[in-house]
Every structure is written in C-alpha cells, then in structure tokens.
Amino acid sequence: MSVRAENLVWGVKRRVIVDDVSLVVEPNETLGLIGPNGSGKSSLLRLLAGLRRPARGTVAINGKPIAGYGGKELARIVAFVQQSASTDTNVAVEDVVRLGRTPHRSALGAWTPLDGDAVRRALEQVDMFTRRGQRWQTLSGGERQRAHIGRALAQEPSIMFLDEPTNHLDIHHQIEILRLVRDLKITSIVALHDLNLASLFCDRIVVLEAGRIVASGRPEAVLTEDLLRDVFKVEARVRRGLDHGKPEISFAVA
C-alpha cells in the first residue's frame, strides 16, 4: 500500500514542528527517515500513521484520505513500533505479541489457528520464540524492543511505521531486524539514527531538519559529505562499500 502526504503542518502552540512536508512512499518500499535530534521524525511518523491530526495538509493511504478510515480498519492496515514503548509489566512475551492480533478479531471472536500461526511466526521473526513464556519485567532492553516489533509483525500490517527500532539492539539484531523490515512485502517507514544502517537497508531516504525535508532520494544521492556537514554537523568520508556498493560513512574525529 502507498502512503502520500501533502503539505503536512503540525506544531504546538506557536512552534511549527512539522513544516510543510510532502512525500510519497510506494507499495513495498522501505523509506528511511533521518535527521538530527528534534528535527521532527517521530512527529512526522505519528502524523503519517494517523495517530495525530495535522493542523494543515493531508495523508492518504492507498489513495484514500486517512480520515476516511475507521479506527479498526486502520489498525488492520497500519502497525506502529514506538520508541521505547511501555507495556503492562505483569505479562509474558507471548501475551504482548498476541495483542497484535486484536484488530483482526471481533469482540467475542475466538482465537483461531490463523492467529496462533501469526503469533508464532512473529516470535520467530524477532528471535523471541524460545523466550515466549518469559515475564516482561525480566527481559533485557533489546528483548523488549524485539517483542514490541513482534507485536507489530503479528498484526500482519500492510504498512509499518518504526521509530528507532534498533534502539537497544546488539549489532546482530540491528541487522536482522532491518533486513526483515526491508524484505517483508509491506511498506515501511523507519526513523533511524544510524546512517550506515539507513544506507544499507532503505530504498530511499528522507532527511528532516527543523521539521522540513531538506533532501530525499536513494541513499547514494542523499548521503553525501556536504549533507552530513550541513545537516548533521559532522565531518565524514563517504565511500562506496566494497561488499554492497552502498554509501559507507566513516566519521573524521580528531
């Protein structure tokens, strides 16, 4: 499914936080959202997912304005993995992941084998199947993050929004989770701080600075030394990676 935003504006009091943002994400594309702290990545993700209403502008999913979707209908289509999401602490991993099935079930609907399959698959995808019975409060930060991603996967969404999904993850799981997101046949929009991971796993990258889009395109067009200097205030060298041909950034620190 596609996501199209036109001239989105959102702010708090007099401060404009998302400033006239327009973008299109094509079906099955993985779009990376990068930008310095406070540039508006999370705010934009929430607007795109319909969790927040813009002051101006529109979001359309598959050509239909998001305001035209019912709550449950939208929940079947869209999953959102928040930055450091909280969860009731007295539950097991599997209970958290099972919550992902909620939008697919009627109020009195029985748990079906299809629900069970989706939960098992999601637990396996995030490498948490063997920990499915473990209590939430005993999990490490990275395990909690993977369980939250598992919940979103169990939802079997058509569009997934992920806000810093690699937070707390070791390098193996950072790569595995982003590879999974890239390879899923769904549309994904991912806010990321790690520019090398954005380069490796995103089809396209949008760069935000102070709420505005300052660059967008394929990683090799966007991740330039000039952009890193201008937007991220770092000196860096960008070369083509020998193994994958994608831009590879090394930071020059004295």
Ligand SMILES: Nc1ncnc2c1ncn2[C@@H]1O[C@H](COP(=O)(O)OP(=O)(O)OP(=O)(O)O)[C@@H](O)[C@H]1O
């Ligand atoms: N509800 C709110 N009330 C007041 N200010 C807000 C609110 N939501 C966001 N902001 C401010 O808007 C700016 C953008 O926040 P946002 O979380 O979207 O940035 P971000 O790019 O995701 O940042 P980070 O990389 O640090 O996660 C920040 O300066 C933040 O303090």
